[in-house]
Amino acid sequence: MRDVKKIAIPEYDxxxxxxxxxxxxxxxxxxxxxxxxxxxxxxxxxKHMPDCFRGYILFTPENCINCWQCAFxxxxxxxxxxxxSDNRYYPTIDYAKCIFCHFCVDSCSRGAxxxxxxxxxxxxxMDEMLADTEELVENPxxxxxxxxxxxxxxxxxxxxxKREKGEDRFFVEIPPPPDVRFVARCADPESCLGCRICxxxxxxxxxxxxxVNGVREMRIDEKKCSGCGLCVKECAxxxxxxxxxx
Numbered sequence: 144m145r146d147v148k149k150i151a152i153p154e155y156d157x158x159x160x161x162x163x164x165x166x167x168x169x170x171x172x173x174x175x176x177x178x179x180x181x182x183x184x185x186x187x188x189x190k191h192m193p194d195c196f197r198g199y200i201l202f203t204p205e206n207c208i209n210c211w212q213c214a215f216x217x218x219x220x221x222x223x224x225x226x227x228s229d230n231r232y233y234p235t236i237d238y239a240k241c242i243f244c245h246f247c248v249d250s251c252s253r254g255a256x257x258x259x260x261x262x263x264x265x266x267x268x269m270d271e272m273l274a275d276t277e278e279l280v281e282n283p284x285x286x287x288x289x290x291x292x293x294x295x296x297x298x299x300x301x302x303x304x305k306r307e308k309g310e311d312r313f314f315v316e317i318p319p320p321p322d323v324r325f326v327a328r329c330a331d332p333e334s335c336l337g338c339r340i341c342x343x344x345x346x347x348x349x350x351x352x353x354x355v356n357g358v359r360e361m362r363i364d365e366k367k368c369s370g371c372g373l374c375v376k377e378c379a380x381x382x383x384x385x386x387x388x389x
Contacts, residue, residue, distance in 0.1 A: 191294035197245040199261035202279035206255035209346040210371035213247035233276040325370030331382040341374035
């Protein structure tokens with residue numbers, strides 16, 4: 144049987160013990176007065192989030208052009224389009240699937256979808272996690288317990304210099320996207336099949352068809368066109384394009 148050696152306990156004289164006790168007391172007093180630890184007393188305090196934080200999503204229907212881009216680009220298949228009373232389609236978000244990538248927000252050309260700093264949402268069941276369009280339009284009721292946010296300032300060695308506090312806003316007003324207008328045009332009318340798919344998918348009623356000398360021709364009213372690009376996506380011959388106009 145092997146002999147088990149115990150770790151020797153270091154011995155300090157009275158002066159060294161007193162010095163170490165003083166250092167420990169000074170450290171505790173300094174942390175009590177000006178704490179420099181990465182500790183946040185949640186929910187009374189909240190970590191400071193940048194304005195571009197990817198949280199709960201809000202929707203402004205007035206800015207929506209029914210391009211469906213948010214539903215097309217969602218990698219988690221969390222967005223569905225819901226038909227409203229005005230015969231237009233608006234997004235709904237299933238937060239049981241959403242991964243908060245905010246591809247939908249980034250791809251929205253008119254700024255109809257926007258981000259908030261809300262991330263700690265509680266649901267009673269899975270059905271409540273489906274946010275209908277009506278729920279996305281209004282700011283949700285927020286029961287806040289935090290009085291301030293906490294942020295840390297670091298130096299070049301990633302050591303904490305100071306602990307800053309301030310008031311945070313969940314709903315951030317972002318500047319509107321630049322007003323760049325696009326319209327759909329046919330780049331090669333001779334190749335058109337006359338299938339009328341573009342006419343059926345057009346939500347703004349800008350595309351119509353007429354029969355001239357036994358040949359069906361598609362016509363686009365650029366004044367009505369919203370530039371959503373649905374017709375461009377669905378064109379079987381890929382002859383429709385979006386053109387930037389002033």
